[in-house]
Amino acid sequence: MIETRHLSKFYHRGVYALRDLTLTVEKGEFVFITGPSGAGKSTLLRLLLRQELASEGELLVNGQDLATLSRPAIQEYRRGIGFVFQDFKLVPSRTVLQNVSFVPEVLGVPVAAQHRRAFQVLKWVGLQHRIGAFPEELSGGEQQRVAIARALVNDPALLIADEPTGNLDPDLSLEIMNLFREINAGGTTVLVATHDRELIRFVGRRTVHLDQGRIAEVM
């Protein structure tokens, strides 16, 4: 599903954030990207979300070279990807339900279907009783579950998470990882960047270890 060939990214010439990365992730796989802070994990995920362009090499998703996508094609491409960030990025002025349902709304899904779909995923993450609450009324773990519901509402083929448990305590982190495992079991490819070795050991999946932008180890 994801294929990188000698992929590099630098912000200043000669200072690589990501260097000569060649990697394949199969459809339906669950892969961890790990490594110390500054290793290039977030950079790789930003390239995958097409927030940035590669400096060298190629990045293909489902055979499409991300460097060649037009603006509408980028929109279309992103609609097939769910994302989860460390800081949740929920909209404070929207309720839990609205935070999730606005995604299908801006993509043109009819109102009734927006709400049905949003309610379904919120129920799936165990938040059906909080749909009228605002993000600030929720705990960190609940907020992250809303973000996960939002990522899933479009039924993405690929889920990308950047330090999704970085702001959560260990118990909640395991809970979130279990959600990811279930999502993956449903056929969605999952890519999680984390520096939490404990968590990786607990889940026990293929792990790509980055260091200073290079692949140091694949387990």
Next chain:
Amino acid sequence: MRLIRYAFREGWTSLVRSGTSTLFSVTAIALAVAVLAAVLLFTTNVERWLDEWSSSAELSVYLDDGTTSDERGAIEDAIDVSGIAASREYVSKQEALARFRDGFSSLSPLAEGLDGNPFPASVEVRLAPGDGVEAALQALARQLITLPGVVDVQYDRDWLNRLAAGLDVVRRLGFLLGLLMALAATVTVAAVVRLSLYSRRDEIEVMQLVGAPVGYIRGPFVAEGVLQGGLGALAALAVLGAGFALVRSLYGTALAQVLEGLPVGFLPPVYWAYLILGGMVVGAAGGFVAARQAV
């Protein structure tokens, strides 16, 4: 349709949340609209007066004391043939004196002291209203002065023309000023919308990452500008209308005397619509500029 509904709902929320900064842009637009509206208010009223005056404008043909009735008949024929007269009236020497006494009663001792009657008889012509009578009027005046029995021909169209030209200058300057202020208002709206863009940058990032169409990302900010513009224009019209009503209620009678029954009215509703629409366009432009730079 969905996009518009979405944009205005989000734009309204954003507007309400921005609070004080919104006040700046609404005020800027209100000032621009107020200037335009005031210019329009002034020019539309003076235009109405111009119409009134030109329809009552007169051509006076003064007659020699010894003018015969044949000569007067020829003069009146010439006026009728010209086709620019709405009506005409013969004013004899006695009537002219009586009019002077009526019109200037404070000066009547002066008239009493006069030997005989110094006022000439005249034919007063009320001109038909309308444009393009200028040339015909001048031709008629030139013709009349050559006729036997005519001493002088006077018509008071010149000052009307000058007034109309002056009004045109006022209108142009007013619109120019309004345009400049509209430009300044656009910049203000853009700055205010930029603030709200900044406070919602996380939301914008999320929108971009879910692949939302550009219209859905920019729309709320354009709508926010449109709402600011509409509110500003409404405020300007409300203030101007209230001021107009106040002046009228306080000085209405005094004003009516000065204007001698000339009509005075507020802007017609079509103009309100144009001004509100104008405010919205200015707001939309500001919002679009800001949104375009950011997204």
